[in-house]
Amino acid sequence: MFLVTFILLACLVISLVAAFVLIYLRWHFNYWRKRGVCGPQPQLLVGTFPKSSVGRCNPLEELHEIYLRYRVSQRFVGIFTARTPKLFICDPQLASQILTQNFKSFHDNESSQWTNASVEQLRLCSPFVSTGEDWKARRSELVPALTINKIRSFYSAMRDSAQKASEFLTAVGEQPQDAKELANRFTAQFMSNFIWGIEGNAFNVPYKAQSATSLSPVHRMARDIILQSLQCVRYYGRTTAWPWLRKIRPVRFFPVAADRFFQQLLTDALNARAQQKTAGGGGGRGDVIDHLQQLMDKKSLNAVQIAGHTTTVLIDGYETGAMLIAHCLLLLARNPRAQRKLREELLAADVTDSFDALNELPYLEQCLQETLRLFPPLPTLFKLCTEPISLKNFDESTLTLQPGDAVYISTYSFHRDAEFFENPNDFWPERFAEELGGVRKYREMGVFMPFGDGPRMCPGMKLGLSEAKVAVSELIRNFHVSASENTRTDNKIGKDSFLLTLDGNIELVFQRSE
Incomplete structure (x- = not known):
């Protein structure tokens, strides 16, 4: 009788722990949906990066797939690294504004959270x-x-x-x-x-x-x-x-x-x-x-x-x-x-x-x-929101970001977008010739920022x-x-x-x- 009771209690504890872990892992999955922001459906443990999480590709390549899927219809979409929500910017003009005109609202890099003063x-x-x-x-x-x-x-x-x-x-x-x-x-x-x-x-x-x-x-x-x-x-x-x-x-x-x-x-x-x-x-x-x-x-x-x-x-x-x-x-x-x-x-x-x-x-x-x-x-700029700011999507819907929200910008995606660079995978230096507008043309478009x-x-x-x-x-x-x-x-x-x-x-x- 004691053994049966012990086994039942153990199963109950394991079930409760498993349920707690599952709730923990899925806790933020409605984060963007509740704010009216669309994006790919996240998965347990891997978020919206299922292939790179298991070593099949670089995360940049999955981010680029998301970019190509949403860039025409959305200025920004919600993504997840594991269970953590991030805002991915798909519009180069908005990305440029975040880095320049709206800099005071995004003056910190997410990498600041990766360095521990106790060991560095x-x-x-x-x-x-x-x-x-x-x-x-x-x-x-x-x-x-x-x-x-x-x-x-x-x-x-x-x-x-x-x-x-x-x-x-x-x-x-x-x-x-x-x-x-x-x-x-x-x-x-x-x-x-x-x-x-x-x-x-x-x-x-x-x-x-x-x-x-x-x-x-x-x-x-x-x-x-x-x-x-x-x-x-x-x-x-x-x-x-x-x-x-x-x-x-x-x-x-x-x-x-x-x-x-x-x-x-x-x-x-x-x-x-x-x-x-x-x-x-x-x-x-x-x-x-x-x-x-x-x-x-x-x-x-x-x-x-x-x-x-x-x-x-x-x-x-x-x-x-x-x-x-x-x-x-x-x-x-x-x-x-x-x-x-x-x-x-x-x-x-x-x-x-x-x-x-x-x-x-x-x-x-x-x-x-x-x-x-x-x-x-x-190739990717990881910014942190430092002051509340509202961003408008293409459909005029508004998203208000709060301090601590993370924003991702993929320069890799802008650089390889055929809409901005003809035959983007080809090496053609002449595209930067001054008579064609040079580097300035692409920088003003917000689509060329190799150093941020x-x-x-x-x-x-x-x-x-x-x-x-x-x-x-x-x-x-x-x-x-x-x-x-x-x-x-x-x-x-x-x-x-x-x-x-x-x-x-x-x-x-x-x-x-x-």
């Missing part, structure tokens, strides 16, 4: 994850170090890094190279100089696939930050339905070793400059450390905040720049006509000592902008573009580039890439031109 140090100093007034302060501290004049003053260092890449390719011969790895060597080489004034040594070690010993210290630590960040994004994806787990087990975006390394690197750089000053050395180099050292005196910033700024600049220049370079080389390798046209432009120009002359090359600019269209560094838009546009945009122009111009001038048989021929994106990249390696062959 340096990442909290990034303007990308800072909020409110703190964001304004962090951005104002960083932007002066990334002006076009600052970048121009390091043009010779940038060219020297590109020449080292060229020498490296000549030394290894015509064996296929991982273009992303090559690009990261270049950006690690230059960023070491630009930030800390040190020799990068990124091309002084032989490349061995998956081997940390083949990387210079700055390169290795920057790579480890990217890999750790990818693991964090996966963790946040797995815990979407159970966000309270993140408080129980917070995770770091930056490895502990990387925090220690960059704090020590800052200390060493500041000590070296103090000794130089004591010995009667000349003025500063004008690099990022010089700028941040002045901030320490003016704004009483501590060493952690300064080191955090160095990692923000590093990741912008290291990863964003490298991805643009690698994808541009890939697209040129697949399109011999465009590659020949660009090489002719480069051979006819003298940009050896002129940063401005390089920036005046129209076809180089068009090639890079077309690369950014197909592989934007910020408005006050929180990526501060490293000019730096990444400049690095790419120097690297691509050096390599295309001196090498004929082709894709190996191991590189895919379409633009399918990686399933788990949070920074948009091609699925699989970008393996290219560099043949020295005559």
Whole structure:
């Protein structure tokens, strides 16, 4: 009798727990319907992302399917990440308004909720994850170090890094190279100089696939930050339905070793400059450390905040720049006509000592902008509502958002919409020619924003573009580039890439031109 009673009680408890869990998981599923907002029907645990939740595709691809389904009839639709409601913007003009005119109602990024102060140090100093007034302060501290004049003053260092890449390719011969790895060597080489004034040594070690010993210290630590960040994004994806787990087990975006390394690197750089000053050395180099050292005196910033700024600049220049370079080389390798046209432009120009002359090359600019269209560094913008605001749909119905509501904008979808870009999957740089309206035409339409838009546009945009122009111009001038048989021929994106990249390696062959 006791055993039967125990079994019945156990079954009752299990049923109650199961019912509670089911109610918990479905609790918000009527959230958008009650507000008169349409959208795809969510499913348990996976929300409106059933395929990407089980690793069949990138979430961007499912978001793009939703965009194509609703973009004509709806300015915005309701979606769900697991059980959490999000508002997905389908109208580029509304997206532009959210990022610019209505910025005060959306001035925070959702990624600010992904960083835990109990485990992170340096990442909290990034303007990308800072909020409110703190964001304004962090951005104002960083932007002066990334002006076009600052970048121009390091043009010779940038060219020297590109020449080292060229020498490296000549030394290894015509064996296929991982273009992303090559690009990261270049950006690690230059960023070491630009930030800390040190020799990068990124091309002084032989490349061995998956081997940390083949990387210079700055390169290795920057790579480890990217890999750790990818693991964090996966963790946040797995815990979407159970966000309270993140408080129980917070995770770091930056490895502990990387925090220690960059704090020590800052200390060493500041000590070296103090000794130089004591010995009667000349003025500063004008690099990022010089700028941040002045901030320490003016704004009483501590060493952690300064080191955090160095990692923000590093990741912008290291990863964003490298991805643009690698994808541009890939697209040129697949399109011999465009590659020949660009090489002719480069051979006819003298940009050896002129940063401005390089920036005046129209076809180089068009090639890079077309690369950014197909592989934007910020493919999705995750914004948080910070002040109540009402949005109108096409049918004049109104939705009022409250602080804390999340809004998603897919630049990837705008960039690949045939209504705005003819044959959107094709690489056609001429679509950005000035005589056709150039970049400005698409920006004014709200359909081209590879670095975001408005006050929180990526501060490293000019730096990444400049690095790419120097690297691509050096390599295309001196090498004929082709894709190996191991590189895919379409633009399918990686399933788990949070920074948009091609699925699989970008393996290219560099043949020295005559």
